[in-house]
Amino acid sequence: MSDAPAPDRHGDAIRIDGDYQHRARTRGFVVQRFWHAEKERVIRRYAMPARGETVLDVGCGSGVLSDFLARQGATVIAIDSNPAAIEYARRTFARPGLDFRLSTVDELGLAPESLDRSYCFELIEHIHLHQTRALFRQIHDLTRTGGTLAITTPNYAGVWPVIERALDMTKLVPRLGGDQHVTHFTRRLLEATLAECGWTVERITTFSTIAPWMSVFGWRVAERIADREDRWNLRFGSILLATAIKSAA
Numbered sequence: 001m002s003d004a005p006a007p008d009r010h011g012d013a014i015r016i017d018g019d020y021q022h023r024a025r026t027r028g029f030v031v032q033r034f035w036h037a038e039k040e041r042v043i044r045r046y047a048m049p050a051r052g053e054t055v056l057d058v059g060c061g062s063g064v065l066s067d068f069l070a071r072q073g074a075t076v077i078a079i080d081s082n083p084a085a086i087e088y089a090r091r092t093f094a095r096p097g098l099d100f101r102l103s104t105v106d107e108l109g110l111a112p113e114s115l116d117r118s119y120c121f122e123l124i125e126h127i128h129l130h131q132t133r134a135l136f137r138q139i140h141d142l143t144r145t146g147g148t149l150a151i152t153t154p155n156y157a158g159v160w161p162v163i164e165r166a167l168d169m170t171k172l173v174p175r176l177g178g179d180q181h182v183t184h185f186t187r188r189l190l191e192a193t194l195a196e197c198g199w200t201v202e203r204i205t206t207f208s209t210i211a212p213w214m215s216v217f218g219w220r221v222a223e224r225i226a227d228r229e230d231r232w233n234l235r236f237g238s239i240l241l242a243t244a245i246k247s248a249a
Contacts, residue, residue, distance in 0.1 A: 008131055016174055018084030021061040022092065034215035034222050038208045039121055039152065040068050041226060042241055046203070047150035049074035053116035056139070058105060059123030063089030063098075069119070070098040077110075079103045105138045113144040121152045122239075125181045129193070132183065136197035143246045149199060151242045155206055156184035158236040187235075190242050199244035205230065206237020 017023075025036040043065070049055050051073030057066045062085050066078035075097045080086055086102045093100075101108070118139045124132045139149055154160040164176050174180065185193075187204050194201050211226035229237070 016082060018082065018088035019062050021064050025064050030215045031212045035208055035212045038226065039065055042207055046243055047148065048072065049117050054114065056115050056118040058118060058120045060089060061085050063093045063100060065119065065121060066098060067093040070095055105135060110142050112141055115143045116147050118143065118149045125153050125183055125185060129183050132193060133197055136194060136199065140198045140246055145246055145248050147246050149244045153185045153240050155186065155237055155240045157186040158238060159209065160238050163238060185240060187240060190240055194242060194244050200247045202243045202245055204240060204242045205233045206240055208239045209234050209237040
């Protein structure tokens with residue numbers, strides 16, 4: 001058996017509609033809407049950009065988080081490899097300071113240390129581990145000293161595998177196992193990968209474990225549970241959130 005890494009992935013094995021994330025955030029079942037809203041909440045709590053900062057949104061999809069970041073006053077470069085997603089984002093979220101590009105990080109041509117912050121939300125499970133290492137190193141080179149990186153990805157040492165199997169069986173979302181998700185991160189693997197690529201890990205926590213399901217009883221109920229989950233930092237939590245900083249050499 002060959003030890004050569006798997007070929008690079010530049011898209012999922014199935015077609016993902018360009019409006020998928022925006023549709024899920026605004027018109028999905030309440031659990032799905034809350035699930036996607038949680039990403040904005042954890043940015044507010046752990047990784048808010050300051051007005052005027054230059055930030056990169058890697059794997060921006062239909063542009064929901066990119067637009068959220070731009071509305072905070074950041075200058076946002078948002079990239080994705082799905083042409084349908086970039087076309088939709090440009091059409092839907094056009095505003096000053098928000099630049100959607102059909103690109104990968106290595107194709108951007110940005111100057112070293114030109115970024116204040118980067119966000120990579122639920123992308124790295126879609127690519128192979130050697131690609132994630134390359135991505136983290138590329139972003140590190142583009143980030144100023146003291147700049148940060150925020151990552152989310154499913155926690156495969158928690159309840160996520162059960163959720164993923166249930167979603168695939170019920171076909172409520174485009175198939176995840178194998179078609180979309182090919183690398184299974186745990187806290188330990190995510191922390192080790194970030195450190196290996198030069199990042200100083202500030203925190204690793206979990207979210208979206210109980211709160212989204214409570215949204216059927218009311219949005220405010222779910223928000224209160226989400227706040228408690230932040231304090232609990234459940235080891236079996238559904239989604240990992242890591243924040244890391246580029247320290248001085």
